[in-house]
Amino acid sequence: MPGTIIYRGPSRINQQPIFVAAIWGSKNTKTGDMLQTYIMRSDMSPLDASKYGEDEAICGPCTHRGAPTLDPARKVAERRSCYVNLGQGPLIVWKTFQRGGYKDTANIAEVGRGRFVRIGTYGDGAAVPNNVWSQLLHSAKGHTAYTHNGGDPNTYMVSVETLKQAQFRWRAGHRTFRTLSSADNLDVGHEILCPASAEAGYRTTCQKCMLCAGSRTKAKSIAIVVHGTGRGFVKN
Numbered sequence: 505m506p507g508t509i510i511y512r513g514p515s516r517i518n519q520q521p522i523f524v525a526a527i528w529g530s531k532n533t534k535t536g537d538m539l540q541t542y543i544m545r546s547d548m549s550p551l552d553a554s555k556y557g558e559d560e561a562i563c564g565p566c567t568h569r570g571a572p573t574l575d576p577a578r579k580v581a582e583r584r585s586c587y588v589n590l591g592q593g594p595l596i597v598w599k600t601f602q603r604g605g606y607k608d609t610a611n612i613a614e615v616g617r618g619r620f621v622r623i624g625t626y627g628d629g630a631a632v633p634n635n636v637w638s639q640l641l642h643s644a645k646g647h648t649a650y651t652h653n654g655g656d657p658n659t660y661m662v663s664v665e666t667l668k669q670a671q672f673r674w675r676a677g678h679r680t681f682r683t684l685s686s687a688d689n690l691d692v693g694h695e696i697l698c699p700a701s702a703e704a705g706y707r708t709t710c711q712k713c714m715l716c717a718g719s720r721t722k723a724k725s726i727a728i729v730v731h732g733t734g735r736g737f738v739k740n
Contacts, residue, residue, distance in 0.1 A: 508609040509601070510640060512546060515631045517653060520561035521546045524632055525597050525606055526615050526640070527625075534700050536711030538648070539619045541640075542597045543627025550594040550626070554580040562627035564653035567665055568683075585730065594626045612639035620711045623649035623660075630655035648716040650681050659718045661726065667691060670725065680725040681716060690727055698728040 507527035515522045523546045530540050543562045545553045553559040557572030559581075570584030580590055588594065600606060609615055621644045623629040629637060630653035637659070641647050651660040657673075661681035664670045667689070670680045674694055684690065687703045697704040699713050710716065715723050 507597070507600075507606050508615060509606045510541070510609055510612050510615060511632055511636045512608070513633075515561040516633060517564050517628075517631045518561050520558070522561055522627075522631060523601060524627075524636065525601060526609075527597065528619070530622075534706075534709060535622055535648075536620070536709030538622040538711050539616060539644075540593075540622050540625040541627075541629075542594060542625050543629070543631055544594060544598055544601075546601070549598055550590045551579050554584060554590055557581065562631045564628055564630070566628065566652040566663070587730070588626045590626075612636060613642040616640040617643040618645060620645050620714070621647040622710070623647055624651075628653050628655070629660065646714045646717065648710055648714065649718065650716065657718055658720050661716045661718060670694070674725065677719060679719045679721065679723070682725065682727040683730045684727050685730060687729055695725045695727045696723075698726050701728050703729050 506529060507525050509523055510526050511524040514520065522543060525542045527540045527542065530537055544550055545558060545561055548558060554569065555573060555578060559569055563569050568586040570581030573582045621640060623637060628651050629649050630651045649655065649660040650663045652663045657678040662673045662678045664673060664680045664682050670682050673680050682695065687697060690697060699707045700709050715721060716726055
């Protein structure tokens, strides 16, 4: 996973130490070849951060984090419904970071130049100072971004879990990204299913679609049927 560090410092959520690694050469078939950004604690592995609730620094109060636990048999939080498999990409990136495998960049704008950027492959972009993302996106071809934590709705899709939450955001003129337990729960007047999802027939990739770029993009909001190992914990 070749990449570079574009930020290391305090989280904007709770001031705990975090870093952002920008990774290129993604083989993610859903997103396509986008620059991936991992936002993680710099002082503990993503597994430990999840298990003990210390991932608040990079996820805020997101309900998909699950519940902290001291159960020695568990590697991550209980009832965690986030689709990100922490034992795969995040753990590899963190281990590489710990052994000094990524250098800090002096030119964030150059890292994003001519690329499609995914803000928050893991973690919420709102944990990172805004100027980091403005530099990264300055010469980028496009981006996707999602936030539970007050990121600029012009740039981010506002992540929600319920129709009531979505309706509140729609009235404010924001676009949302909502997780569903079933495609039957889609609000067809305001939402479409993610075109890169299984339920929509994998019609495209995120790189080609680019609908998840906040309210500057004039389109319906996006919804997706929850996926990953914790999908059974989502009931909406």
